[in-house]
Amino acid sequence: MQHPFRLKAVAALFAAGALPFAPAGHAAEAPGTTAAGPAAAPAGTSAGAPAAEAASAIIVSGSRVEHSSFDFPAAIDVICAERIRDSQMRVNASEALASVPGLAAQNRQNYAQDLQISSRGFGARSAFGVRGVKLIADGIPASMPDGQGQAATFNLDMAERIEVLRGPFSAVYGNHAGGVVQLFTREGEGAPTLETTLSAGSDGARKVDVNAQGKSGGIGYVLDASRFDTDGYRDHSAARRDQAYAKLTLAPGSGSKLTITASGLRQDNTQDPLGVAWATWRRNPRAGETDTTDTAAVKRTFAERYNTRKSIDHQQIGAAWEQQLGDSKLRVTAYGGNRQVIQYQAFSRAFQAPASHSGGVVDFDRDFSGADISWVDVRALSGGRLTTTAGIEYGRSKDDRKGYENFSGAEPGVKGKLRRDETDEVSSTDPYLQTEWAQGPWVLNAGLRHSRFKVEVGDRYLSNGNDSGGLRYSRSTPVAGLLYKLSPVLNVYASAARGFxxxxxxxxxxxxxxxxFNFGLQPARSTHAEAGVKAQLGGGTRIDAAVFQVKTTGELVVDAASGGRTSYRNASKTLRRGAEVSAETRFEHGFSARVALTALRAVYDQAFGSVLKGSRLPGVPNAYAYGELAWQSPSRGLGAAVETVASARVYAEDSNKEQAAPGYTLVNLRLTAQQDAGGWRFKQFARLNNAVDRAYVGSVIVGDTNKRYFEGAPGRNWQLGAGAQYQF
Known part of the structure; x- marks a missing residue:
């Protein structure tokens, strides 16, 4: 009988050199373990802080109120500011998320499609952006009401911490939350500071960032603007990204706080390199797939021939008001924004010919808005403390959507005839209730959320029939967790939930x-269970461990995918079983070590079509490991580290019959330095990624009909950065 957690696979990663130090006798950390603490450091505290200090870390994910991470019955990791900002270009959240167990954050090397993020296998099938994992920034959703989000909207330059919640308690964030990634930006404090950072790297990567922060007249402010350019590692993958961010915090009255945030993201004509077949990737990891039907004298790739690209213009504004009333609190959040996208996909003329097809150019203008109102009540009950949160969340988006043929005359890559014209409106209304009772060594949590989801389609292009119509889904999702404090340094917990x-x-x-429109598609329903341990060993070691199981009925899977267009269907039952371990330990003379291990068996638990029972879910590795050995000398302002990342192979389609993306082990090196002189602070970093120049597939396009599954990742590459900050 096969071991459900595939611990042998993790052992194999150790044997392959996944970690830079022998694990025997050493506990390490997961780069941001907040569920237990090490990386869940409070604002301004390093992820490498001693375990005793990190155990008091405060998180809000899962419980929606400030809470000690050590005493919450869920797997939560926290990545601190230093880890996000000090040793990378701060372009892709995947760089900071690599050290979180249970989470796979893949850089597609494709800024048109954004990162691919999955939590315990949820979200792995996403053809672009992030779905199945809820994204939140400063308490405001970065995911649309339908569950689709873009990690590119995160402002990493001003990040204070990132909380990553996995497992049953993700259900309290809505019907599409298989996990939660929540970003918190810094608040303006103290005397004004002005800072700029310049960075550059391989393949023409370069970035400039300018920011200011401070507090004056009781108003804290943070302002940031950046530009990132790259020629791209893969052929036809150049991009420019402009971001802007502003945050104001003030106290209008006694016990009150108002936070206002505004952000913008602009990407013009971001090139899309598309996926390639296995033989093409083996020949040249940078190359695109050649279009053999091209009539030009020199045949071009699909990306070149159709000039596949995407332009994005995204702005939003939000406000959160909190009013403290004794031990209780009222919180009101509201937000709104607009997102405009034009995308050119690789559809051949032959494929476009039928009148039923909507064309290879997607063009939509989206307005979105939402609100969340909650009341937190705190009172004594039966010798303990009862905290209850009741609220309602609403979200809405409305698209004016058009589709065009991706050719005009004889040449593709140009907007042609209209093929789609419709209005798409999505809304969700979710009342929720959460409560926690803590007494002595016991902490009991329970929650209930009722999700009501509605889609309305108004079709204006009627020459191919009328696709107007609507869908309505609703379901209640309960969650419960129990934590017991065996000792001041050892907690055990268990939790369970139903997902939607x-x-x-x-x-x-x-x-x-x-x-x-696919009006027959139905929601997937899941049952989650988790058990875990949180421990402190001595004064400098933290360990978190969890085992989990998820059973899903009606799993949503790729039906067909070609040229950027993907259709889906409901499949049979699936089963996910796994184990996660994260640890941190500190040695003498400034040395520390961290490790994060994931073993996950994600399979179809019932056959469907040509897919056999036991086939692995595509896009999900069955083992993943991160290891780090670091040295820090605060007195000298110097730091250095060796990082290793290892992943097992990944299947790209449901039957597992096609070539899988092979497993890999990478070694990264980093150096940091800091100097202070009067009101000035200078910082520098250098990174050498994939130091052994390993050729590997960074991500896969699940279920591509043409078998162009593979998205190559860079070989050996470098990054350098320098920043200067002045405090007035």
């Missing part, structure tokens, strides 16, 4: 035949 995952708007757009 509705299709996103993009998953509903096409039916399997390539025709219109």
């Amino acid at each position: 995952e509705t299709p996103t708007l993009n998953e509903l757009f096409y039916s399997g035949s390539g025709g219109g």
